[in-house]
Amino acid sequence: MVDKVKVKERESTLEELREVNDDLRLPSVPEKVSFPIDVVTPEARTQTPAVGQRASRPDGRMHGLGQTKYIDDMSFPGMIYAKIKRAGVAKARIKKIDLSEAEKMPGVMATLIGSEIPVNSFGPSYQDQPIIADKLIYHAGDPVAAVAATTEQLAADALEKIKIEYEQLEPIFDPIEAMKESAPEVHPGQGNIYSSKIIQKGDVDKGFKDSYRTYENTFSTQMVEHVPMEPHASIAEWDANGRVIIHSSLGRITLGRADIARTLDMPINRIRVVATVVGGNFGGKNEITTEPILALLSRKTGRPVKGIYTREDEFMSSTTRHPFIMDYKTGVSEEGKIISRKVRLVCDGGAYCSWSETTLGKACILSAGPYNIENLYVEAYAVYTNKTMTGAMRGFGAPQVCFAYESHMDDIARDLDIDPLQIRRINAFHEGSASPTGQVLQSVVVKDSLDVAADRFGWEEWQK
Amino acid sequence: MDVELIINGEEKTASIPPETTLLKLLREEFYLTGAKTGCDVGDCGACTVLVDGEAVNSCLMLAGQLQGRSVETIEGLANLEDFHPLQKNFEDLGSLQCGFCGPGMILSAKQLLEENPEPTKQEIQDAIAGNLCRCTGYTKIVEAVADAAKEMREEP
Amino acid sequence: MIRKGKGIGCMWYPIGFTVAANPSAATVKVNEDGTATLLTGTVETGQGSLTVLGQIAAEELGISTEDVHVVSADTDATPMDTGAIASRTTYVTGNAIKLAAEKAKEILFEVAAPMLNVKPSQLEAADRKVQVKGFPQRFLPIDEVALQAQFVQGQPPIGSASYNPPTVDMDPETGQGKPFSTYVYATQIAEVEVDDETGDVNVTYMAAAHDCGTAINPMLVEGQIQGGISMGIGFALQEEMLFDEKGVQINPNLTNYIMPTSLDMPDIDVDIVENFDPTGPFGAKGVGEPTAVPTAAAICNAIYDAVGVRITSLPATAEKVLALIKEKNEKDIKQLSPAE
Numbered sequence A: 001m002v003d004k005v006k007v008k009e010r011e012s013t014l015e016e017l018r019e020v021n022d023d024l025r026l027p028s029v030p031e032k033v034s035f036p037i038d039v040v041t042p043e044a045r046t047q048t049p050a051v052g053q054r055a056s057r058p059d060g061r062m063h064g065l066g067q068t069k070y071i072d073d074m075s076f077p078g079m080i081y082a083k084i085k086r087a088g089v090a091k092a093r094i095k096k097i098d099l100s101e102a103e104k105m106p107g108v109m110a111t112l113i114g115s116e117i118p119v120n121s122f123g124p125s126y127q128d129q130p131i132i133a134d135k136l137i138y139h140a141g142d143p144v145a146a147v148a149a150t151t152e153q154l155a156a157d158a159l160e161k162i163k164i165e166y167e168q169l170e171p172i173f174d175p176i177e178a179m180k181e182s183a184p185e186v187h188p189g190q191g192n193i194y195s196s197k198i199i200q201k202g203d204v205d206k207g208f209k210d211s212y213r214t215y216e217n218t219f220s221t222q223m224v225e226h227v228p229m230e231p232h233a234s235i236a237e238w239d240a241n242g243r244v245i246i247h248s249s250l251g252r253i254t255l256g257r258a259d260i261a262r263t264l265d266m267p268i269n270r271i272r273v274v275a276t277v278v279g280g281n282f283g284g285k286n287e288i289t290t291e292p293i294l295a296l297l298s299r300k301t302g303r304p305v306k307g308i309y310t311r312e313d314e315f316m317s318s319t320t321r322h323p324f325i326m327d328y329k330t331g332v333s334e335e336g337k338i339i340s341r342k343v344r345l346v347c348d349g350g351a352y353c354s355w356s357e358t359t360l361g362k363a364c365i366l367s368a369g370p371y372n373i374e375n376l377y378v379e380a381y382a383v384y385t386n387k388t389m390t391g392a393m394r395g396f397g398a399p400q401v402c403f404a405y406e407s408h409m410d411d412i413a414r415d416l417d418i419d420p421l422q423i424r425r426i427n428a429f430h431e432g433s434a435s436p437t438g439q440v441l442q443s444v445v446v447k448d449s450l451d452v453a454a455d456r457f458g459w460e461e462w463q464k
Numbered sequence B: 001m002d003v004e005l006i007i008n009g010e011e012k013t014a015s016i017p018p019e020t021t022l023l024k025l026l027r028e029e030f031y032l033t034g035a036k037t038g039c040d041v042g043d044c045g046a047c048t049v050l051v052d053g054e055a056v057n058s059c060l061m062l063a064g065q066l067q068g069r070s071v072e073t074i075e076g077l078a079n080l081e082d083f084h085p086l087q088k089n090f091e092d093l094g095s096l097q098c099g100f101c102g103p104g105m106i107l108s109a110k111q112l113l114e115e116n117p118e119p120t121k122q123e124i125q126d127a128i129a130g131n132l133c134r135c136t137g138y139t140k141i142v143e144a145v146a147d148a149a150k151e152m153r154e155e156p
Numbered sequence C: 001m002i003r004k005g006k007g008i009g010c011m012w013y014p015i016g017f018t019v020a021a022n023p024s025a026a027t028v029k030v031n032e033d034g035t036a037t038l039l040t041g042t043v044e045t046g047q048g049s050l051t052v053l054g055q056i057a058a059e060e061l062g063i064s065t066e067d068v069h070v071v072s073a074d075t076d077a078t079p080m081d082t083g084a085i086a087s088r089t090t091y092v093t094g095n096a097i098k099l100a101a102e103k104a105k106e107i108l109f110e111v112a113a114p115m116l117n118v119k120p121s122q123l124e125a126a127d128r129k130v131q132v133k134g135f136p137q138r139f140l141p142i143d144e145v146a147l148q149a150q151f152v153q154g155q156p157p158i159g160s161a162s163y164n165p166p167t168v169d170m171d172p173e174t175g176q177g178k179p180f181s182t183y184v185y186a187t188q189i190a191e192v193e194v195d196d197e198t199g200d201v202n203v204t205y206m207a208a209a210h211d212c213g214t215a216i217n218p219m220l221v222e223g224q225i226q227g228g229i230s231m232g233i234g235f236a237l238q239e240e241m242l243f244d245e246k247g248v249q250i251n252p253n254l255t256n257y258i259m260p261t262s263l264d265m266p267d268i269d270v271d272i273v274e275n276f277d278p279t280g281p282f283g284a285k286g287v288g289e290p291t292a293v294p295t296a297a298a299i300c301n302a303i304y305d306a307v308g309v310r311i312t313s314l315p316a317t318a319e320k321v322l323a324l325i326k327e328k329n330e331k332d333i334k335q336l337s338p339a340e
């Protein structure tokens, strides 16, 4: 091959260019970041024995320097951005999705709808949740389409151009109403009560008869968001061997990988999930969310695709804490010993099961409190409603039932004129107590914790 | 549009679309990812940086408003020799957990300590009230700021 | 008028999944210089779990936390782990790591035993040494043993193991069974100030006594408790997702969804209740979730103590508390004037 440009010509062109803009000679480099590299290790990290040391966290220094790299802090050459269109209606049938306008927008590289997902369902207990809703909408935060574009803003703009026709269906929001036979079904063909549990021990009715007094009350709690400061975030990218690498804010990568493999209908070993330090989880990042969507958009475009939840996505479309309605009836002796307790729990399970099974189970077992109760009956139901799905959140139903059983306990103590600390001491589990499920408990320190806290607080001396 | 500004003591220029926020400018033009996007609408403080010494939510400021002004980010606090006392004390006390709120928290605290070298607990709480943290209950953060203030008073 | 009150919240909480298998696996590699690398499939979500897991490996190998580097969170490189959920990491992943480190240590002991003229069963690992139990004056530095194992004996000291908490399934009719391997216990006591003219509740002090078995790292345990309390305060007094009549959330932002700031936090005293669980790694259980469990109960009981009204639905917002106070005052007045 003959060079068309001679060296001399090239030199002169270069000279010209240099004259035009001298700055071209400066390579562009990322901003400088400086911190000491040779550093002293904090003492507690270097000591033995290791257990019991107040050893500092290796990521603690990175946090303070702003050097911890969360998913949103990573970028790859050619990376594009995905945004998700949400239903905005609580229950509907999708009649038509028109993406043509959106696809014409500048910078838009691909779109995705539910019917393009190989296996469009997932969930830890029941696979009742679509990755992108394709036929029915179950709650207002349901994803209905996704767009990938060259910038986040362009992707967001394109969402506005997506036209969807819905046939409105009758939603149901109140879990107690939803339990009725006549209630509209959230998932057609399946009753709204999707999980129930029972715990039975002794004879509650006899227990109530033997009681000195009985007390009843109903408690309820609200829906709460995890609010991790870092919103859900992932980046998906394929290699030439047909493997997909997903950088994700998941707190549960092994099982997340299995879920992704299932939805993409791919062998597990073709998927690599890499997490970083998660910017807050609290149970909210234990399930896959957009990972399969990003993987598919990345396959369509041949580019790495990043998807970051907006704060609004986070509220509308991630899991939340279950609202509970809790009926308590308790019979006690004159001395304040609990003789019998009956509990009915209804948990608003939102649009999908997610971790409701587990939440219901734990709430059921824990609902009696850390107390010895010979006669116990607990029944619990998880109910579908057309609201944001409820799932795992720090405590799985425990904060809800604890609010109920401890409030109830104080009402009993007051009525019997027993000190609240004392009534708990009287009833507390001890080493070898049998739990509501008949399990023999070990390493039990309920009374110790009561005493330590009361001492620290100055329970006796405290004055108004 | 072009904007000229000073970032961590160095003069910089950038050519950007006018709707670019300071947060985007820092993260996407200069790869200074210490300031985080927690909400993008001024509610959480994860994006806090110092502009002319004052803590601001960088997601609310347009980069175009920065012409000629000086911006300090978390990346500008340490140097090759040493950490900022706030960084050291945050590390020693395990003040941060997931760390996402950390850069914003530390910069809010830095402004406080520059204006008030001997803050009370209440004053520290006030100074970081715009920086949300979901992990720590703020307890160890407040302690670390107090410790850093003490350290800075003793060896200025 | 500001009225003060005190209230108790006491709780129990299980570690791990309800009956369902939730295994963790781990690999521990001792390097030629006596430092170690730990592979775990769990993810650091802020709790400091990687620090704690490193401490567990270090303890078993008799080295320091700093000597252990933890590799995590990559499905290509790290072993199976059920993940950062259900307060299970310290206990379940911790047990797997302890078992894995034990296997690596056994290789070190096999190599060291002939060098020290004793049986492997007579050895223990402590302070970066492999030493004879009951006669610590006879020892070898761990780096020497590791080097010997790797390059002379050709036996790299590596161990892998897994752990799944033992459970017994629950009878579907009565719920009887052993759903969890172990539980933790805790008490929080709140002091509140309630403004009986506005219904405003201010939590002024919190004493928290938590059992987590052995505290592998007390600093991180404290951090969990303080953070859990802040989440509990939000649950008790502020946070609520609200929907319009069409089921669309009306506060999907942090402007209108109120969560605790630094100004909402009380003074907190944390006590770690001394305990040892024989089934946990070095006696440890867990602490993540339980810290957020009793807070709301303690606060609501303190509200009752302060102003005599029972909160039956959360959150106890100022409007709700004020309405209850008014209702109570009206009732009290009626009782005072039975003439009607």
Ligand code: FES
Binding pocket: B036, B037, B038, B039, B040, B041, B042, B043, B044, B045, B046, B047, B048, B057, B058, B059, B060
């Ligand atoms: S990202 Fe700027 S305040 Fe939240």
Ligand code: FES
Binding pocket: A229, A279, A280, B096, B097, B098, B099, B100, B101, B102, B132, B133, B134, B135, B136, C046
């Ligand atoms: S440390 Fe996680 S948000 Fe503050």
